[in-house]
Amino acid sequence: xxxxxSLSEYNFEKQYTKAMILSKENLDSIRSENLIKPSAAxxxxxxxxxxxGTGVLLRGLPDYFIDKANREGVxxxxxxxxxxxxxxxxxxxxxDSLYTLCIRGLENGQPVSKNIISSxxxxxxxxxxxxxxxxxxxxxxxxxxxxxxxxxxxxQLLSEKIDQNPxxxxxxxxxxxxxxxxxxxxxxxxxxxxxxxxxxxxxGKKLASIVLELANYNKLDQQFIAWLTNQNTFxxxxxxxxxxxxxxxxxxxxxxxxxxxxxxxxxMAEPYSLWAIEGNDKVRDVLSFAKVDKGVIIADxxxxxxxxxxxxxxxxxTLSSGIAFLxxxxxxxxxMTNETIKSYIDDLMAQEIGPAIPYQVTxxxxxxxxxxxxxxxANPAIEHLWLNITxxxxxxxxxxxxxxxxxxxxxINSVPENIAFGFAAYLRFLKVDKKExxxxxxxxxxxxxxxxxxxxxxxxxxxxxxxxxxxxxEDVDFWKVDLNLLPGFIxxxxxxxxxxxxxxxxxxxxxxxxxxxxxx
Numbered sequence: 001x002x003x004x005x006s007l008s009e010y011n012f013e014k015q016y017t018k019a020m021i022l023s024k025e026n027l028d029s030i031r032s033e034n035l036i037k038p039s040a041a042x043x044x045x046x047x048x049x050x051x052x053g054t055g056v057l058l059r060g061l062p063d064y065f066i067d068k069a070n071r072e073g074v075x076x077x078x079x080x081x082x083x084x085x086x087x088x089x090x091x092x093x094x095x096d097s098l099y100t101l102c103i104r105g106l107e108n109g110q111p112v113s114k115n116i117i118s119s120x121x122x123x124x125x126x127x128x129x130x131x132x133x134x135x136x137x138x139x140x141x142x143x144x145x146x147x148x149x150x151x152x153x154x155x156q157l158l159s160e161k162i163d164q165n166p167x168x169x170x171x172x173x174x175x176x177x178x179x180x181x182x183x184x185x186x187x188x189x190x191x192x193x194x195x196x197x198x199x200x201x202x203x204g205k206k207l208a209s210i211v212l213e214l215a216n217y218n219k220l221d222q223q224f225i226a227w228l229t230n231q232n233t234f235x236x237x238x239x240x241x242x243x244x245x246x247x248x249x250x251x252x253x254x255x256x257x258x259x260x261x262x263x264x265x266x267x268m269a270e271p272y273s274l275w276a277i278e279g280n281d282k283v284r285d286v287l288s289f290a291k292v293d294k295g296v297i298i299a300d301x302x303x304x305x306x307x308x309x310x311x312x313x314x315x316x317x318t319l320s321s322g323i324a325f326l327x328x329x330x331x332x333x334x335x336m337t338n339e340t341i342k343s344y345i346d347d348l349m350a351q352e353i354g355p356a357i358p359y360q361v362t363x364x365x366x367x368x369x370x371x372x373x374x375x376x377x378a379n380p381a382i383e384h385l386w387l388n389i390t391x392x393x394x395x396x397x398x399x400x401x402x403x404x405x406x407x408x409x410x411x412i413n414s415v416p417e418n419i420a421f422g423f424a425a426y427l428r429f430l431k432v433d434k435k436e437x438x439x440x441x442x443x444x445x446x447x448x449x450x451x452x453x454x455x456x457x458x459x460x461x462x463x464x465x466x467x468x469x470x471x472x473x474e475d476v477d478f479w480k481v482d483l484n485l486l487p488g489f490i491x492x493x494x495x496x497x498x499x500x501x502x503x504x505x506x507x508x509x510x511x512x513x514x515x516x517x518x519x520x
Contacts, residue, residue, distance in 0.1 A: 022117065022263040024096040030117075032259045038098075038119035042070050046142035047122050048077025050134070050177065052084065052170060053149040054092070054124060060101060060243030060269040062147050062197065065296050067120035069289035077144070078122035080137050084150065084170065089124045091264055097121040099265035102255060104381035105272070108371075112271040115259060127173065131166035138177040139184035144286050146174065146194040148207075149239075155198050157210045159217050171210040175218070178211070178232065182224050191231030193286050195277060197239045201306075204278065208234035233283060238306050240274040240313070242382055243267060272376050276305040307359040308369045315353055315400040316373060319422030320345055321389040322429040326444050327505040331385055336378040340506050343513060348418040349373065356408040356416070387449060390429060394455040397426055402479065405486070415488040417512050424496035425505065427469055432460040445504070469494050 022030075027037055049066065051058060069075035081097075083089055099121075103114040125133050137143060148154070150170045158169040162176040174194065181190060196203035211234075215225050245267050246252060256262055273295035277283065283298055290296035297305065317332075323344065324335040335341045354366035376382075401419065408416045430451060433443035440456045442449050453459070458478070465471050473490045476482050483490055499508035 020260075020262045022095050022098050022100065022261050022265075024098065026261065027098075027117070030259070030261050032115065034113065034115055035259060036071070036114070036116045038067075038071065038117060042078075042119045045070060045076050045078050045122075047080045047137060047140065048075070048142055049079040049145045049147055050137055050143060051079050051081045051121075051147045052154075052173065053147075054081055054083050055149060056243045056245040056267045057239060057241070058147065058149050058197070059099060059118070059121075059265075060267055061239050061241045061273055061275055062195075063118060063120040064101060064116075064269070064273065065275060065289050065293050067116070067118040069292045070120065072292050074292050075287075075289040077142070079120050079147075080134075081121055081124045082134055082173070083124055083126045084128075084173070087126045087129045089126050092121070092124040095263065095265060097124055098263075099267065100255075100259065100263045102266065102268050103271055104268060105270040105379035106375040107271040109375065127166045134166070134173075134177065135180045138181045141185065141190075143181075144192060146177070146192055147197065148174075148195070149197045152198055152200050155196065155200065155203060155207050155210065157213060159214070162214065162218050171207060172214055174207070175211045175214050178228060179215075179220060179224060182227055187223065187227045187231065189231075191227065191233065193233050193235065193279070193283055195235045195237050197237050197275075199239075202236055204234040204236040233279065235283060236278040236302060238274070238276040238302055238309065240276075240305075240309050241272060242270045242376065242379075242384070244269075244382060268381065270376055270379055270382060272372055274305065274309075276302040278302045304359060304361055304365070307357050307361065308365065310400055311353050311357045311404060312349055312366065312369050313373050313376070314396070315404060316345060316349055317389050318393070318396040318400050319348060319419060319426075321386050321393070322425030323422065323505055323509065325386040325390060325449070326425060326429060326447065326500070328447060329386065331383055332377050332389075333380055333382060333384070335386070336374070338506075340509050340513070344418060344421075344509055345374070345377070347513070348422070352408060352416040352418050353404055356404045356411065358403050358407045391452045393426060393430060393453050395453075397423075398479070402481065405489070406481065409486050409489075413487060415486075415492045417492065420489060420492040421496045421509065421512055423473075423493045424469075424500055427472060427493070427497055428500050430456070430459045430463075431468065432456065432463045435460060469497050 024043065030037065063079060066075055066079060099118055101116045101118055103112060105112055127134060148170065154170040156169065158172065160168055160172050162172050162179060167173050167176050196207045200206065212229065215228060247255065247268055252266065255266065275295060276297045277287065279298050280300065284290065287298060290298050324341055329335045329338060349370040354370060357366065405416065405419055428444060429442060430453065431442060432440050432451065434441050440451045440460060442451050462468055462472050470490065472478065473483050473493060496508060499511060
């Protein structure tokens with residue numbers, strides 16, 4: 001009897017433990033109220049998408065849209081994911097590739113809390129030890145789309161043969177897939193839509209050019225090259241969603257207690273989502289999942305979405321990062337509770353960045369996007385450190401802010417005071433206090449911090465000069481433009497820099513706000 005009781009307890013514990021792990025088998029036993037679950041019919045859908053990359057951005061954005069469409073009976077196709085690094089797919093396999101996406105944040109100022117069990121992914125294949133399975137999928141008539149996010153370094157040319165098992169580089173893998181498909185299915189209506197989401201300009205066009213170059217390097221026949229260029233569509237795209245991934249241990253436990261199961265792939269995401277894809281009617285027909293969510297935009301030209309993101313979101317982050325950090329504020333969400341910095345961000349976007357975007361945008365477009373940015377900044381569920389945003393500060397100022405500054409002066413020949421203040425905070429942050437080993441540190445008031453910037457050695461040298469601010473701003477080699485040609489700008493930055501030094505960041509910031517009010 002004792003042995004029988006022990007076995008019963010063991011079996012009960014085993015079943016209970018199993019039920020606590022997210023899997024296809026355990027879906028029916030999961031009964032959380034605030035949870036969207038897939039229906040059984042979704043698991044019967046064919047694989048229509050081959051995805052290169054297992055990262056949280058893909059799972060939280062493209063895969064999110066496909067999962068939503070499948071639940072609404074629109075796209076009706078699942079994803080096979082190619083894992084290019086390592087051979088272990090157990091984390092996905094033990095959960096039947098199911099994962100929970102926990103959406104938290106603000107939308108139009110209102111809190112959002114959604115939990116979705118995504119069934120978008122059908123399987124995950126390790127390329128290194130199962131490349132044959134990838135090629136088998138390549139010859140499927142159901143396959144319609146390739147999606148990638150292999151980081152910025154993934155779309156690089158590596159001259160190599162594609163008959164390796166597997167090829168080393170991502171573009172060579174794509175070429176191998178397409179060539180195998182062509183060989184097995186022929187040239188009639190067998191082309192694919194290939195969408196790159198890597199964060200580089202013209203990502204799809206760059207991938208297409210490398211794949212074509214590799215086709216020539218591999219001496220593939222001209223009929224295939226004609227099919228490659230004429231029947232396959234490589235799309236530029238822009239992705240925009242903060243997907244931090246798995247939360248820390250304490251918050252993960254709270255979520256799993258709330259949901260009633262364990263999920264090793266659980267990821268957090270903000271409510272805002274954008275996937276802008278450059279494409280024509282053919283692309284729209286294939287990517288039918290775009291119909292179910294306004295966050296998917298298919299347009300002939302997506303540059304406007306890139307400009308809005310790079311200037312209003314990234315540019316505001318860049319100009320505000322030094323200000324907020326030197327004010328002793330650690331995260332973006334905490335800065336949005338500080339009225340002085342919040343007002344600065346409001347004015348910066350509305351009065352200076354929006355009107356100076358170097359692209360044809362309307363005031364309505366900039367206002368709507370700015371409002372979403374403010375919701376995203378204030379998201380209580382996202383811990384976004386200002387110090388992390390200062391990484392490669394100089395590069396960000398040159399790429400994101402300098403075009404705004406120059407365009408402002410083209411339109412309005414006067415000092416943009418908020419941008420000038422952001423420049424002053426940037427220069428103050430980059431003023432080097434000491435070097436220890438190969439690391440550089442800054443010091444402001446009682447704040448000590450590390451500087452992570454490729455130009456930090458230059459700033460160490462300039463920090464030792466008597467006229468640090470002027471020397472940097474007048475350095476044409478550094479900026480690739482003569483800032484002396486912008487009336488009043490250098491003087492304004494110097495004035496703000498001195499105010500930050502003598503009075504503190506927040507008092508100095510209040511002064512420029514009050515000056516603008518008095519002028520008005």
